[in-house]
Amino acid sequence: MNLTLDLTFLKEISDGDQDFINDVLHTFLDEMPKDMAQMNQAIMDKDIVMIGRMAHKTKSTLQTLGLFELKELALKIEQLAKQTPSDTNIIPLSQKFMGHIDRVYPNVKESLK
Amino acid sequence: MKLPTDGIRIFIVEDDLLFAKTIRYILTLNPDHEVRVFKTGKECLSNLHLNPHIVSLDYSLPDMTGDEVLKRIKAHNPDIGVIILSGQQDVATAVELLQKGADDYLTKDEANKERLFNIVEKLKKSIFLQKEVETLKEELTEKYQFSESMKGNSPAMQKVFKLLEKAAKSNITVSVTGETGTGKELVAKSIHYNSSRKKGNFVAINVSAIPKDLLESELFGHEKGAFTGAATRKQGKFELANHGTLFLDEIGEMELHLQAKLLRALQEREITRIGGNETVKFDARIIVATHRNLSELVSKGAFREDLYYRLLGLPIHLPPLRQRGNDVLILAKHFLNMTAKENKLGPMKLGQTAKDKLLSYNFPGNIRELKAIIELGAIMCAGKTIQREDLQFNSPKKATNFFLEEMTLREYNIKIVRHYLEKHDNHIPIVAKILGIGKTTIYRMLKEDEEYPQKET
Structure with missing residues (x-):
C-alpha cells in the first residue's frame, strides 16, 4: 500500500500556494482522527452501516491528498457495507484501513512546511 | 448577462471539511464568488434566507439524503442552481437527482479547477439569463397592460x-x-x-x-x-x-x-x-x-x-382614427410625451392651433401616421408648445383623400395652387394658365398663406 501523499492536485489548483496546502493538511490532522474514532466506535458496535458511511466520508479527502490506493480501500469497504450489511469481514478490513490511516499522519506532518 | 452587483453567493454542502475547503478555494479564485460551507443538510436549509444563487450539494450527507435537501432547496426557490457532487460509482444517483430538478452534477474525482469553473459559469449563465428573460417579460407585461398600451x-x-x-x-x-x-x-x-x-x-x-x-x-x-x-x-x-x-x-x-x-x-x-x-x-x-x-x-x-x-x-x-373623435388628442399627447422623453426635450404640450389642425385631419395612415406627425412636430418645434405650423401631413394618400380633410375654402384654394406649383417647378405663369387665374392672384394667395400662421398665433 502506497501511503505517500501526492499533492499534485492541490499544487495545481493553488499554483503552489503553500499556506493553502498547509491549511488543508492541518484540516486532515484535525478531522481524520475524529472520523477514525467514529469508525472505531462503529467497529466495536459492529455497526456496518456506520462503518460504510465513515469510509464513504474519507474518500474525497484521500483522493484530494493523492492517497489513491487508500481511497480504493475505503471504496471497497463502503461497497461491501452497502451490498452485504451483515458481512463481518468488513470489520478486519476496516481495522486494516484504520492502521493505514495511522501511518499516513507522519507523512502528512512531513509535508507541512 | 447581467450579474448581481453584490456577487454570486455559493453554498457548499459537504461533510468532508477538507474537500469542502478545496472546493471553496477553487471557487473563491473568482472574487465575485461569496462562498459558504455547511457540513449538514439542515445547516444549509436553515441558511437559505441568505439567498444563495448556487448550491454545490454532496448527495450523501450525514443527516439528510441529497434528494431531500434538493427538494427543499427547490421548494424554497426554484431559481437556485444546484450542482450534485458525487463519487464516480454514484453517478446513477446523481443522474436521478438531475431528473428531480438538480441543474448539473460533477463527480468528486473530476472536481478540478477547470471542470468546477465551467460548471459554475454555465449555471450562472442559465440562472441569470433566465432571470433577465423573466424581467423582460415582466416589463413587457407592464408595457402591454391595456391601460398603458391602448389609449x-x-x-x-x-x-x-x-x-x-x-x-x-x-x-x-x-x-x-x-x-x-x-x-x-x-x-x-x-x-x-x-x-x-x-x-x-x-x-x-x-x-x-x-x-x-x-x-x-x-x-x-x-x-x-x-x-x-x-x-x-x-x-x-x-x-x-x-x-x-x-x-x-x-x-x-x-x-x-x-x-x-x-x-x-x-x-x-x-x-x-x-x-x-x-x-x-x-x-x-x-x-x-x-x-x-x-x-x-x-x-x-x-x-x-x-x-x-x-x-x-x-x-x-x-375603428379608423378619423372615427375616434377626441382620441386623436389623447393619443397625440401620449406620443408627444414619449417623444419628448426619448429625445430629452423636456415637458412639451400641444397648442390650440395644433389641436384644431389634428382634429380636422383625416389620418389615412391612422395611429401610425399620427405618431410620425407628432414625432416630427416635437423635433421641429422651436419652443415647448407645438403649433399648427409644426405639424406636417405628408400622407401619400393625401391627394386621393383631398376632400376628407376639413379645410376652409381659402385653404383648399391654396392647397390646389401649391399642388400645381410643385408639379410645374414653381412656374407661376404656367400654373396661372392651367388654373385660369391671374399671376397676381397666385402671388397674393402665397403671400397670405405665409402670413396666415403668424396671424393665427
Whole structure:
C-alpha cells in the first residue's frame, strides 16, 4: 500500500500556494482522527452501516491528498457495507484501513512546511 | 448577462471539511464568488434566507439524503442552481437527482479547477439569463397592460376594450380587423401579455412580408435536407409559439394551398415539418389580423370558407382614427410625451392651433401616421408648445383623400395652387394658365398663406 501523499492536485489548483496546502493538511490532522474514532466506535458496535458511511466520508479527502490506493480501500469497504450489511469481514478490513490511516499522519506532518 | 452587483453567493454542502475547503478555494479564485460551507443538510436549509444563487450539494450527507435537501432547496426557490457532487460509482444517483430538478452534477474525482469553473459559469449563465428573460417579460407585461398600451375614450374604443378583456380571459381564437395603422399587432400583443399565456412566447409573422416560397417553412419548420439550403432542422412559428400566442398578420394574403395546411394544423393542433414524417403537437392561441374584408375574399374564392369560420373566433374591429373623435388628442399627447422623453426635450404640450389642425385631419395612415406627425412636430418645434405650423401631413394618400380633410375654402384654394406649383417647378405663369387665374392672384394667395400662421398665433 502506497501511503505517500501526492499533492499534485492541490499544487495545481493553488499554483503552489503553500499556506493553502498547509491549511488543508492541518484540516486532515484535525478531522481524520475524529472520523477514525467514529469508525472505531462503529467497529466495536459492529455497526456496518456506520462503518460504510465513515469510509464513504474519507474518500474525497484521500483522493484530494493523492492517497489513491487508500481511497480504493475505503471504496471497497463502503461497497461491501452497502451490498452485504451483515458481512463481518468488513470489520478486519476496516481495522486494516484504520492502521493505514495511522501511518499516513507522519507523512502528512512531513509535508507541512 | 447581467450579474448581481453584490456577487454570486455559493453554498457548499459537504461533510468532508477538507474537500469542502478545496472546493471553496477553487471557487473563491473568482472574487465575485461569496462562498459558504455547511457540513449538514439542515445547516444549509436553515441558511437559505441568505439567498444563495448556487448550491454545490454532496448527495450523501450525514443527516439528510441529497434528494431531500434538493427538494427543499427547490421548494424554497426554484431559481437556485444546484450542482450534485458525487463519487464516480454514484453517478446513477446523481443522474436521478438531475431528473428531480438538480441543474448539473460533477463527480468528486473530476472536481478540478477547470471542470468546477465551467460548471459554475454555465449555471450562472442559465440562472441569470433566465432571470433577465423573466424581467423582460415582466416589463413587457407592464408595457402591454391595456391601460398603458391602448389609449382612447371614444365609444368605439370602449367597445374594443371590453372585447379585449374577454379575449384575454379566454383561449379563443381572435380575429382583428381594421385599416392599416390602427394597431392590430398592438392588440394582439396586449391580449397575449394580459392572458394566462404571457409566460409563453408571443410569435408574430406577417404573411404578406414573407416570400411565398418561404412562408410554409417559416410557419411549419423543416427537417435537415428537406430542400436545397435546409442545412439544419428548423422549428417553425407554430412550435416556437407553443404555450404562447401565434399572431398571423395579414392572413388574407395567404395562398390557398397553404390555407389548407393551416386549416389542418388548427383542426388537429399538430404540424408536420417540411420533409418530415413526425407530427409535432402544439398548444398556442391563434390571433389573426387583416386589413381586408375576409368574407369578401371568401365570396371571391380567394379565401377558404372553412378556414374563415375557424379563424373568425372573437372578432375585434379597430375603428379608423378619423372615427375616434377626441382620441386623436389623447393619443397625440401620449406620443408627444414619449417623444419628448426619448429625445430629452423636456415637458412639451400641444397648442390650440395644433389641436384644431389634428382634429380636422383625416389620418389615412391612422395611429401610425399620427405618431410620425407628432414625432416630427416635437423635433421641429422651436419652443415647448407645438403649433399648427409644426405639424406636417405628408400622407401619400393625401391627394386621393383631398376632400376628407376639413379645410376652409381659402385653404383648399391654396392647397390646389401649391399642388400645381410643385408639379410645374414653381412656374407661376404656367400654373396661372392651367388654373385660369391671374399671376397676381397666385402671388397674393402665397403671400397670405405665409402670413396666415403668424396671424393665427
